[in-house]
Amino acid sequence: MRILTISLLLTLASVGPALAHAHLKNADPAVGSTVKAAPTAVTIEFSEAVEPKFSTIAVADGTGHRVDKDDVHVPGGDAHHLSVDLPGLGAGTYTVTWKATAVDTHKTNGTFTFTVAP
């Protein structure tokens, strides 16, 4: 009983923030970053698993023209990540627009930019 109580208290003490809904955790290229080599893909890591069939990533150039290959997929089978392939990008600033449907069916979206400056 004592062990059970101590375990419960330790468990409660270790409780951290609950990040429900798929929020952007990391991105490659990073949010607002400037990269020298043109990336071959944009990959976003979310705070929770997403439904790939109902999630999108679109990459547009400075004129608003979509440049990605429209092949959103889950790299490595980890549904916390979503990726879209890119053709060879030239110098410039690109806008990434993402929409995610989390596995709990809630939706989130956002945008960020990155710059290619060889």
Add this chain to the structure above:
Amino acid sequence: MMNSVVPVFDLAEGGLWLAFARGVTIAALFSLFGTLVFLRVVAPRCRPRMTDLEAMRAWRALRRLAGLSVAVAIAALLTWLVFQAGAIADAVTLRQALLATPLVLTATRFGHLVMVQAVLLAATAVLLSRSASRQPHALAVWTAGVAVILHAGHGHALSVATHPLLLPASMALHLLAGGAWLGGLVPLLLFVRMSPPQTGATVCRYFSPLGKLCLVAMLISVVFQGWVLIGNVPALIGTGYGWVALGKLALLGLLFGLAVLNRYHLAPALRAANARSAQVWLVRSIALQTGFSVAVILAAAVLASLPPGFQPPS
């Protein structure tokens, strides 16, 4: 310009209708599970105090309730599926929602869970229809119970990054306890109303330990979930999720108060001289409890549709 003290109630796409469909599904699942538990655990212990005619009438009413509950649960689950599919696929019309349903059913975790729940409910319906005796098949309690447990997968339990095992387990316990207790209120009401006062007192006596056990399980799981999904006082009083959670807690408090009134005041009065009057008041009290239970379930459905209070800064 003054800032509003009322927080944002950011319901998921589909809004209140989606939360309502979710709530009806939970209510029907609870009613099914609670009725079957009542039939297996509470009712048999009262049988020796009942005449054959009283027992036949009571068991028939409860079996009808179980049958109605499983039918409503299946219909509500499928309706919720279509609503949710429409919300996921950004459908504007019902036709678009229906067209999106197969893909949502086969390609999402929500759809997979709905499929398994529908199969379990269908199995429960078959088992209920094939039970020759008054008692439902024990397996029917299990299939209904697993369908209730799986509902934990539709909420935030399997989505949050922290406590990937403990939070779903807590949610499953919460659902099972809620199903057995809140879902057992209508069978209790029917039994008390249809039986002589003495038998009604016996029913309450045997339902009470089940209610106490479920209440303790619900309170422990509520505190843990509140800690994980809300986490601090500002999130409790400053978010829509926190407000609904407080409302749900207040309703649980009212339910507890009525349960104490029933068990320690109205039920013992069934053995006293004014038993008929006590029976009327007990039936009214349990009916009020049932109404509060529906409100608790709807609050839970809204909570599952809202982002938890503890959110990262945007």
